Amino acid sequence: MKLIYTGKTKDVYELEDGNYLLKFKDDCTGENGVFDPGANSVGLTICGVGKAGLRLTKFFFEKLRAQGIPTHYIDANIDEATMTVKPATVFGQGLEVICRYRAVGSFLRRYGKYVEEGQPLDAFVEVTLKDDGRGDPPIIDDALDMLGILTLQEYQVLKDLTKQIGAVVKEELAKKGLELYDIKFEFGRIGEDGQIALIDEISGGNMRAYKNGVCAEPLELEQLMLEE
């Protein structure tokens, strides 16, 4: 197998059969040793975070598969910290799709004139460009369409899928006493027909979830979610 991409939190290999293998690493995004799912740099390395993230990803991707929601997931090997996935092409040079249930993070920084910190938001979906150098700028549907990244119809599919997947995650977290504040997803096109599907991962590093008013660290979140 061939290494084709080295990411901040995982590496990607191409397999002989054309599928991809994702190798989860023990790095997470943040600044100065403090976890921040919205940050663009690797801020800390936590032993075991890769496998814990993969276990949670496997948990959610299998839930989504059972509900018929399209993802790139094939299977996972926890011991090896690897996940086998279908090859996918991303939109443009990559998008992040955020679903927000409470006003925190960059939403609060932008719209603090109109919202209080922590104010409930009704599964609000927004898209940002993956562009570290420009701070992952938010972008509207008309701009995505004009720049040839995504059509207006595809934007609607993305938005609907995001709300569906966000609802699944939110419900599972609630079962463990965790409240989901926001979560970010990546999507791509898979298969011959280019179906829009969830790609990447769903782990503690992609979301802000609170327990008793305190934001859970990724590893803590994964432990809470996966304990029997």
Added chain:
Amino acid sequence: MKLIYTGKTKDVYELEDGNYLLKFKDDCTGENGVFDPGANSVGLTICGVGKAGLRLTKFFFEKLRAQGIPTHYIDANIDEATMTVKPATVFGQGLEVICRYRAVGSFLRRYGKYVEEGQPLDAFVEVTLKDDGRGDPPIIDDALDMLGILTLQEYQVLKDLTKQIGAVVKEELAKKGLELYDIKFEFGRIGEDGQIALIDEISGGNMRAYKNGVCAEPLELEQLMLEE
């Protein structure tokens, strides 16, 4: 008459009959003495810029009136540098609506991964919140709707009006050999039925227009537009 608001480029008075009087000042936005319609601070004061801006505003608002496009305009007194307008309420605490024909300014700073400087854009419309402290953040229709600033239907009206008005300005500029790159508008609700109408002004300070590849300063633009 009573002073009710002191703005960066004009003051607003309430008249006895309930209408408002706008007094144009000789200040324009920019930084370090360089004009920038996207800036939030008064960067320079140019003698005569107030009256020149009013003359151009009068020119455009009368063109729009002739075409049946709703504005707050009643009439203007160039000698006094004043414009009488209908009272209007703004959306939320104020929005700016931008129409872009070429990729420059904040659009280029945000989406430079996908566009070249000066690349043509097809009358692209986007909305920003008036919020100096937060750098006038762009905002999507779903967020405007969720935050109670504007409904999705009103957003569509705003977008359509912006394209219509932008086209009028672009055409008039072209007659004088100027190419409109981008322009920003403000809208409000006027009259008993709360009709959405253009408010504020249309002057050199609201737009970037180029002549022979060089961006025209506000006063130069107004002189070029209004010379016989």
